[in-house]
Amino acid sequence: MKLSTVFLLAALGFCAVYAADVVDGEVTDDAPRNAQEEDDLTVGASPDAALAFHFVQPADANILHEFYTGKPVKFLIGFQNKGEKDFTVKFSETSFRFPTDYNYHLQNFTRAEYNRRVQPKEEVTLDYGFYAHETFAGRPVGLVVNVHYQDADGNVFVNNVFNQTVNILEDDSGFSGETGFLFILFIALSIGGLYIANQFLSKLSRKSGLSKRRVVEQGTSSEVDFEWIPRDAVRNKEKRSPAAGSPKARKAAKKAD
Template structure:
């Protein structure tokens, strides 16, 4: 395993909008059919026995041994580590990536830019190359073959073409969750609820004030208080005993 040095220079590739094939030595370019697929004879990767390569996906981060899932319409980044364990210098020339038909890697689905590095690597040294691309959103929910290839040479001019990654990957749709429009709608609904509460409170306060103050110009009703019988001459005392009447008259 090669330890990737993230401080080495980084080059990011942009998606090739023209989807044109890049002519490289040893590859045969086929004819594009009506569906946009391009058939090309796949060159068998032949790397140097004096070199080791490793790939590490940094966005999205993928644990070793798990299936690779790439987000449609989002940036994908990976690092390619190269170690020269031979006695001669190597020159890292190009790095390219493409989507292939998963059942037959001879058919191209989407090409990405081929980056030229021309980076020398001396014996016993290591180098790290960075590459990025964006899968098309229309590919969401479908599997594709991802082919990543590194081309390099030695000082004698011998060319080496090594397949760093050739596996089937799944293109998944991004779950964005709460977007800006939905968040704004929730904020607007919350403001409407608060406004209704304030209006209701003011209405209840005004109604209660009118009831307590009589409305400001209404008729004031006097409170009726029972005072009992004021005229004692209308009381019948005949049923009382004489002793009681005498005591009352005293």
Template sequence: MPANLSGIGAGAHYFAQPTILRCGNWSFRAIVAVLLAFVYADDAVDGEVTEDQDIVKTEDDDLTVTSSSDAVVSFIFTQPADANTVKELYGGKVVKFLIGFQNRGEKDFLIKHSETSFRYPMDFNYFLQNFTLGQYNRRVSPKEEVTLDYAFFAHESFAGRPLGLVVNLHYEDSEGHYITNVFNETVTILEDDSGFNTETGFMYLVFAGLIVLLLLIGQHFLNKFTRKAGMQKKRQPVVEQGTNNSEVDFEWIPREILKQNEKKSPKPGSPRNNNNLKTKKTN
């Protein structure tokens, strides 16, 4: 019987038994018997509740929420590196940190996992977001030191808000379980304007597609207009034009024909030529 349960039972029996021995009439004994029945019933109920409380208490004793004196734990941000000084994280970008664990005792430690969460900055008892547990199951021998890593993403919706960041490390040894709070401070979530985001990339792709579409449409109309202009030029008739001066080019006439014409034509001053001139004047 547990200690608190025995105290309740002994007190009840201690006050009830002298009352029964001093009773002289049956009616009073009956009343006392009824009262004793209620007392025993209360003792049974109290015993059941007390037993459940003992079980819960035993579990709480096994889970020690304080750090072990043989464990030395350290914490550092690796991405972004300046988060160790300015306490600023970027929404939508990965956050990485390292946990150093050193066993200075004589017994082995088993590092179970780490839990990371965002809390309400005004009251760290209110959870805003819980991240996935970092499962390690790493055994650390005496005088040994290990480094554990973890990464998470701060959601973009938290940009511009201060949040409480809490990181707890769970480990155990042969004596019980321990929880060490390795980080418990307020950080500010900033909006990342330096990198490439999805919305900006989608807008760039849309603009590039529109430009390509306009170029294709312009090329199509240009080819169509050029084709029509070429057909009109082919349909225009070719007009021959003579020489602008009175000189006649005889180079294309064979020389034999020119010589024959010279022989047949009368010479200037000849009677035939003179008769022709007179005939023209008379006319």
């Protein structure tokens, strides 16, 4: 056997051993994670607990399963202890999932901390609310709501109270807080612009003399109504008072002197 053939066989054997080690390493690394996932999946509901879920806002969400972006979504969770031991409701977690694969998280909302103790035969109501972001508008998403609780012995349970696809719609009301602010800002800018323009035109008109006052002369009418004056008085006045400045008037004045 040639030396080159020996080296080739040795190299192939080394590669096969290395590949087996890599595969074994991957299996060894994934084993704890898969085991942990299996443990999480085995955590279920307690037979001594009964849970209910109901949307309160929007009112028709229980039937249509539709939410609007920018508007609050609120729901109630009912918890009933049917057993003989106390339960403690720890928290609830809400998330958006990919509609075709619920293992893929689109958004995790802040979980609601309750730490509410529920005694045997007791019922409590818990609430939570969130807002759907505008980036989800026009698309369906999976909504998942899980409730975590434990009994007096420390056993942990998880109830899935809602797990369905919902539609996120764009708010078509036409008015929002941002729109209102922009509308008020536009009105304020318009008023300010009109005031500045008025002041500028006033200064310009004063400089060009367009704002001079117009004086309208008013006088008495030359027409006199003599109907109420006795005719004798009018005739005597006409005889004694010839037209001022006429030759007759000057002659009459000299004779009188």
